[in-house]
Amino acid sequence: MTTGNTKHDQELMKKINKELVLHLIREKGPISRAELARVSNMSSTSIGRIVSEFIELGFVKETEEKTSGVGRKAVLLDINPASVYVISLELDQNATKIGLVDFNGNINLSQKVNYDPRANHYESVLKLICNSVEEFLSGHNIDKSKIIGIGIAVPGIIDAQKGTVIFSPQLGWENVDIVKYFEEKLRLKTTIDNVIKSRALAENVHGSTKGSKRTALINFGTGVGSALIVEEEIYRGATNSAGEIGHTTVDPHGRLCECGRIGCLQTYITEEALLQEAKIYKNISNVNEIFVSADSGEKWATRLLDRVYTYMGIAVCNVICMYNPDTVILSGKLIDKRPKIIDIIAKKVDELIWDPFKNTYNVKGSNLGESAGILGVSTSVINKYIDIEM
Ligand SMILES: [Zn+2]
Numbered sequence: 154m155t156t157g158n159t160k161h162d163q164e165l166m167k168k169i170n171k172e173l174v175l176h177l178i179r180e181k182g183p184i185s186r187a188e189l190a191r192v193s194n195m196s197s198t199s200i201g202r203i204v205s206e207f208i209e210l211g212f213v214k215e216t217e218e219k220t221s222g223v224g225r226k227a228v229l230l231d232i233n234p235a236s237v238y239v240i241s242l243e244l245d246q247n248a249t250k251i252g253l254v255d256f257n258g259n260i261n262l263s264q265k266v267n268y269d270p271r272a273n274h275y276e277s278v279l280k281l282i283c284n285s286v287e288e289f290l291s292g293h294n295i296d297k298s299k300i301i302g303i304g305i306a307v308p309g310i311i312d313a314q315k316g317t318v319i320f321s322p323q324l325g326w327e328n329v330d331i332v333k334y335f336e337e338k339l340r341l342k343t344t345i346d347n348v349i350k351s352r353a354l355a356e357n358v359h360g361s362t363k364g365s366k367r368t369a370l371i372n373f374g375t376g377v378g379s380a381l382i383v384e385e386e387i388y389r390g391a392t393n394s395a396g397e398i399g400h401t402t403v404d405p406h407g408r409l410c411e412c413g414r415i416g417c418l419q420t421y422i423t424e425e426a427l428l429q430e431a432k433i434y435k436n437i438s439n440v441n442e443i444f445v446s447a448d449s450g451e452k453w454a455t456r457l458l459d460r461v462y463t464y465m466g467i468a469v470c471n472v473i474c475m476y477n478p479d480t481v482i483l484s485g486k487l488i489d490k491r492p493k494i495i496d497i498i499a500k501k502v503d504e505l506i507w508d509p510f511k512n513t514y515n516v517k518g519s520n521l522g523e524s525a526g527i528l529g530v531s532t533s534v535i536n537k538y539i540d541i542e543m
Pocket residue numbers: 399400410411412413414417
């Protein structure tokens with residue numbers, strides 16, 4: 154091994170140790186230096202050095218003193234949530250959510266801006282969003298010097314490296330250089346990611362699957378998508394498109410999909426698909442009316458919904474067979490409208506799943522709800538920032 158390599162290895166080791174210490178303070182804080190040394194198996198000298206660096210950077214603060222056994226007082230360490238902030242955005246079909254997220258992943262402030270991205274040119278939409286962010290910052294007297302960056306969660310195919318939206322049917326965008334626009338206009342480092350990947354990350358770091366080694370999230374909404382988190386990292390695939398299960402073919406003789414192909418999974422599951430089909434039988438205007446009809450015992454509605462739940466169950470089984478996750482989270486507008494769907498789908502999955510996978514997974518709902526997208530993309534921004542600072 155050359156000297157260069159050894160130096161590189163040492164630097165890497167230092168970085169891994171720092172990440173571990175920060176992670177432990179996040180998970181176990183308030184915690185003493187002695188306890189940190191014990192849990193991490195590191196020397197008290199190393200812990201002391203790393204902690205001092207964190208305190209200097211503002212990430213960590215010394216908190217209350219706890220009386221220990223012999224009457225001596227031990228200083229405890231905790232994350233300093235107010236050290237830095239992220240402005241997070243989630244772009245959807247009808248509204249953009251804006252949130253101020255602190256270093257600990259708490260949403261301190263949030264606001265919704267209504268817009269119609271499909272009816273306007275993308276540049277005027279981006280201008281509107283940037284202006285809203287500026288108003289959000291000034292309206293709440295937010296100190297811009299404490300903002301480490303902007304995170305944007307977008308539905309569709311995203312090139313997170315280049316910072317472009319490659320294709321978003323929900324927004325009607327193709328090849329939009331969103332990061333470049335934001336960085337020029339707002340002068341803040343900007344990160345984008347797919348909204349479902351962001352939600353899955355948030356659930357894994359802050360939500361209902363904290364501690365899960367392998368979380369899959371399946372979203373049933375205007376489309377059908379999924380994401381996988383392995384050991385707290387987003388699984389991206391070769392072109393960041395892993396998880397686009399909505400366009401897996403389930404029936405080659407089936408329905409025409411918005412993607413131009415025949416028989417995609419989402420042609421059986423989305424709200425739009427449900428509505429189209431229900432209208433064959435009854436003049437209804439929204440999905441809630443299908444639920445109401447089913448509740449009042451109208452057979453057409455129970456049959457239609459049962460078939461949808463079966464397709465949802467199949468989608469979950471396929472994801473389980475592909476990725477072998479320990480937890481599957483179901484989210485999206487259809488689930489939000491009818492949370493009891495989760496139990497129905499879980500039952501379908503238990504019936505349909507291949508035997509070797511039985512009892513290897515949990516199917517559950519999100520406990521972050523609408524905040525998940527904003528939280529997830531802020532986690533990515535904070536992780537990037539820590540990576541650079543360390
Ligand atoms: Zn399709």
